Amino acid sequence: MLATSLVALAVLVPALTNAAAVVPRADPCAAIANQAFSVPSKALACLKSFPFNETLRQNVIANIAGVFDFYTFEDFYLDSPPPFQESTANIRAEIARINTTKFETDYDFNRAVYNFTTKLNDGHTRWFPNCYTSFQNLLPAPVVTLEENGVQSVFVAPDSTDLIPLVGTEFTDFFESIGFDWQRLAGARVLEIAGMDAYSYADLIASTESGNYLDHGVRVNSVFSSYRIVDTDFSQRFGDIGGPAFPDRDSLTFKLIPVNSTKAEVVTVPYLADYLGAPFTDQASFWTANCAANDETNGVDLKAAENQRKRQLPRRKMARASIIDIAPSNAVGLPSPFLPTLPPANGSTGVIKSFILPSKKTGVMFVGSFEGDFNQFQTDTDAAIKQFQASGVTHLLIDLTNNGGGFVCLGQFLHQYLAGSSIGNPGFQSINRANPLAQKILAADIALGLNEDLTFYTADNWAFLNNTEEPASHNYNNPSVPFKVNGVTSQNSQRFLDTCALEFIVETPTTPPFNLNNVAIVGNANCASTCAMFSTLMFERHNTKVAIFGGKPGLQMEYKGMAGNQVLEWTDLDDEIKTAGVDSDPLAPPDLLVNSNMRHNWRTAWSFFNENIPIAYKSELPQFRFAYTKDTYNNPQNLWTFAEQQLFK
Numbered sequence: 001m002l003a004t005s006l007v008a009l010a011v012l013v014p015a016l017t018n019a020a021a022v023v024p025r026a027d028p029c030a031a032i033a034n035q036a037f038s039v040p041s042k043a044l045a046c047l048k049s050f051p052f053n054e055t056l057r058q059n060v061i062a063n064i065a066g067v068f069d070f071y072t073f074e075d076f077y078l079d080s081p082p083p084f085q086e087s088t089a090n091i092r093a094e095i096a097r098i099n100t101t102k103f104e105t106d107y108d109f110n111r112a113v114y115n116f117t118t119k120l121n122d123g124h125t126r127w128f129p130n131c132y133t134s135f136q137n138l139l140p141a142p143v144v145t146l147e148e149n150g151v152q153s154v155f156v157a158p159d160s161t162d163l164i165p166l167v168g169t170e171f172t173d174f175f176e177s178i179g180f181d182w183q184r185l186a187g188a189r190v191l192e193i194a195g196m197d198a199y200s201y202a203d204l205i206a207s208t209e210s211g212n213y214l215d216h217g218v219r220v221n222s223v224f225s226s227y228r229i230v231d232t233d234f235s236q237r238f239g240d241i242g243g244p245a246f247p248d249r250d251s252l253t254f255k256l257i258p259v260n261s262t263k264a265e266v267v268t269v270p271y272l273a274d275y276l277g278a279p280f281t282d283q284a285s286f287w288t289a290n291c292a293a294n295d296e297t298n299g300v301d302l303k304a305a306e307n308q309r310k311r312q313l314p315r316r317k318m319a320r321a322s323i324i325d326i327a328p329s330n331a332v333g334l335p336s337p338f339l340p341t342l343p344p345a346n347g348s349t350g351v352i353k354s355f356i357l358p359s360k361k362t363g364v365m366f367v368g369s370f371e372g373d374f375n376q377f378q379t380d381t382d383a384a385i386k387q388f389q390a391s392g393v394t395h396l397l398i399d400l401t402n403n404g405g406g407f408v409c410l411g412q413f414l415h416q417y418l419a420g421s422s423i424g425n426p427g428f429q430s431i432n433r434a435n436p437l438a439q440k441i442l443a444a445d446i447a448l449g450l451n452e453d454l455t456f457y458t459a460d461n462w463a464f465l466n467n468t469e470e471p472a473s474h475n476y477n478n479p480s481v482p483f484k485v486n487g488v489t490s491q492n493s494q495r496f497l498d499t500c501a502l503e504f505i506v507e508t509p510t511t512p513p514f515n516l517n518n519v520a521i522v523g524n525a526n527c528a529s530t531c532a533m534f535s536t537l538m539f540e541r542h543n544t545k546v547a548i549f550g551g552k553p554g555l556q557m558e559y560k561g562m563a564g565n566q567v568l569e570w571t572d573l574d575d576e577i578k579t580a581g582v583d584s585d586p587l588a589p590p591d592l593l594v595n596s597n598m599r600h601n602w603r604t605a606w607s608f609f610n611e612n613i614p615i616a617y618k619s620e621l622p623q624f625r626f627a628y629t630k631d632t633y634n635n636p637q638n639l640w641t642f643a644e645q646q647l648f649k
């Protein structure tokens with residue numbers, strides 16, 4: 001029998017006949033193909049099945065080293081000032097370390113680059129290898145920090161019973177099939193996670209995996225589950241403990257006390273990996289679909305008409321400053337019992353949701369992001385505020401919870417709308433780096449007669465400090481301006497302002513629509529990029545009250561993070577390089593061979609309080625801190641009603 005089947009096999013698969021002793025290895029990617037959810041170790045086996053490749057390492061290392069030349073905060077990292085000292089790194093030494101470390105797999109190499117950039121804690125400056133960020137681990141027990149009877153503790157989110165089914169029956173069926181009862185964990189008080197005090201575990205994840213925000217306290221809030229808006233819908237984020245970015249843990253062990261129990265028990269909760277990538281059937285097609293560079297990976301010369309079509313030009317290129325959160329790819333909604341029950345005000349179909357609270361005294365704008373439709377954001381702001389005014393509203397509460405930023409000019413629009421156009425330029429003084437390649441790009445753009453239609457570098461993107469637009473022919477890198485920090489001097493551009501007012505389609509009021517003392521901001525400090533700039537403008541220029549919820553009890557927390565001025569994705573930077581025609585310069589980073597993105601913070605915004613300190617490094621604490629309760633952590637309307645009583649007494 002055995003001999004017969006071997007012969008039959010040899011006929012079917014002739015290649016095997018010469019290596020009859022070699023047992024063909026099962027394809028770990030084929031084993032999880034076409035599955036929405038996988039056991040994490042099986043997903044990881046697929047990711048780890050690609051061997052380390054020195055050619056790819058040299059390509060990636062050369063690319064990211066070249067991108068870091070443009071990073072405005074590089075020298076700050078050598079010794080980050082308190083309270084940001086955790087975010088200290090010698091960037092060039094880290095790159096050199098990763099360039100010489102021995103790695104077994106391509107995943108391990110990419111994970112090392114990912115870890116290094118994540119721990120810079122600047123969401124604008126990160127390595128995203130799409131190949132390996134194609135799963136999100138999900139736990140059927142996301143955690144929150146709540147105050148109960150005057151004491152704050154970590155809990156399994158009490159609304160888990162409503163939230164988890166929204167992930168889908170394929171998710172819940174898995175737990176049923178293994179007989180795991182996640183329902184009874186909802187609302188349990190968590191004493192320990194992974195054998196550590198629950199808040200210490202939150203600190204560990206905030207230090208090693210959350211990234212994005214310079215301030216540790218802000219990152220602690222990222223590990224917990226929280227409400228947000230994704231695109232234009234209410235959603236609930238799992239948090240970095242409940243929904244980490246890699247399928248590298250099969251389970252998490254909790255010591256917890258279930259609801260209505262007094263006895264602590266140890267429960268090991270399985271994760272399940274949610275697939276976010278493109279369809280595949282086996283290892284080779286996984287690589288093609290997710291890992292190999294494609295025609296979106298690298299930049300193009302925008303002088304060519306077909307490339308302008310590809311980038312949907314001549315729509316004006318608009319500066320962006322935003323977070324990339326892996327979690328929205330498969331976002332689940334906020335469970336319906338916790339959605340606002342008040343009727344939405346006018347202008348609530350986009351990223352802003354506005355309401356008038358039952359007191360009729362306070363209008364709320366939940367500004368979910370500064371993304372989406374650039375013009376609609378402006379018309380929605382106008383519509384909501386006009387309705388508030390027509391209804392006799394006197395106070396304005398702005399909720400910035402989990403606002404990941406977006407168009408730089410929409411942050412400045414909202415500031416100018418609320419502060420009145422008589423404030424002058426609504427933004428900050430700004431610079432980018434005048435490194436040797438940047439100098440060549442700008443000089444080449446000027447020689448080619450390019451302007452803001454095709455480039456971010458030309459000076460007509462900016463205004464002089466007297467708020468007149470610069471001519472495209474102005475070389476703001478000549479002379480460049482030295483800036484010294486941590487003993488290192490680098491060359492920057494001359495200072496300039498944004499020219500956002502040129503892009504506003506809604507006329508902003510000349511005087512503030514509400515007394516600015518009656519405007520307050522609430523949020524969870526996960527307020528990134530454009531959101532950080534908007535809230536800093538309100539705080540620094542109008543002393544706006546800011547109330548931050550959550551965090552670790554007793555630990556200081558900034559009210560925002562990720563406060564660069566503009567992010568460039570790798571494709572954006574490469575578009576600049578190729579459009580300027582300097583791509584064959586030895587300083588130009590090579591095209592990536594893999595489907596990845598090395599984004600970076602390209603511009604610094606200087607604090608209005610001290611124009612030698614970037615707003616990113618200016619420690620600013622909220623005037624108010626509140627704990628979440630089981631009534632407010634996932635219920636925006638309850639939170640707003642509470643905040644109104646506290647802030648507008």
Ligand SMILES: *[C@@H]1O[C@H](CO)[C@@H](O)[C@H](O)[C@H]1NC(C)=O
Binds near residue numbers: 053
């Ligand atoms: C390494 O990657 C390069 C670029 O994709 C490829 O040409 C080469 O075949 C790979 N080397 C090995 C040993 O797989």
Ligand SMILES: *[C@@H]1O[C@H](CO)[C@@H](O)[C@H](O)[C@H]1NC(C)=O
Binds near residue numbers: 095
């Ligand atoms: C990485 O190491 C290689 C030698 O292995 C060297 O040629 C290359 O310049 C190094 N890259 C960087 C960015 O240091």
Ligand SMILES: *[C@@H]1O[C@H](CO)[C@@H](O)[C@H](O)[C@H]1NC(C)=O
Binds near residue numbers: 108109112209
């Ligand atoms: C990356 O960071 C994670 C989380 O701290 C850690 O478990 C993993 O070992 C790190 N991997 C590499 C390659 O540095």
Ligand SMILES: *[C@@H]1O[C@H](CO)[C@@H](O)[C@H](O)[C@H]1NC(C)=O
Binds near residue numbers: 259260
């Ligand atoms: C806990 O006890 C209360 C009061 O008896 C009951 O209403 C509730 O359903 C119980 N909750 C759970 C999760 O058992």
Ligand SMILES: *[C@@H]1O[C@H](CO)[C@@H](O)[C@H](O)[C@H]1NC(C)=O
Binds near residue numbers: 387390
């Ligand atoms: C709200 O929108 C409706 C429909 O567009 C409009 O008729 C109404 O005048 C608006 N209300 C205010 C106060 O602007």
Ligand SMILES: *[C@@H]1O[C@H](CO)[C@@H](O)[C@H](O)[C@H]1NC(C)=O
Binds near residue numbers: 468
């Ligand atoms: C604004 O500043 C620029 C550069 O210094 C100068 O050339 C221009 O004349 C100034 N414009 C006004 C209106 O003051």
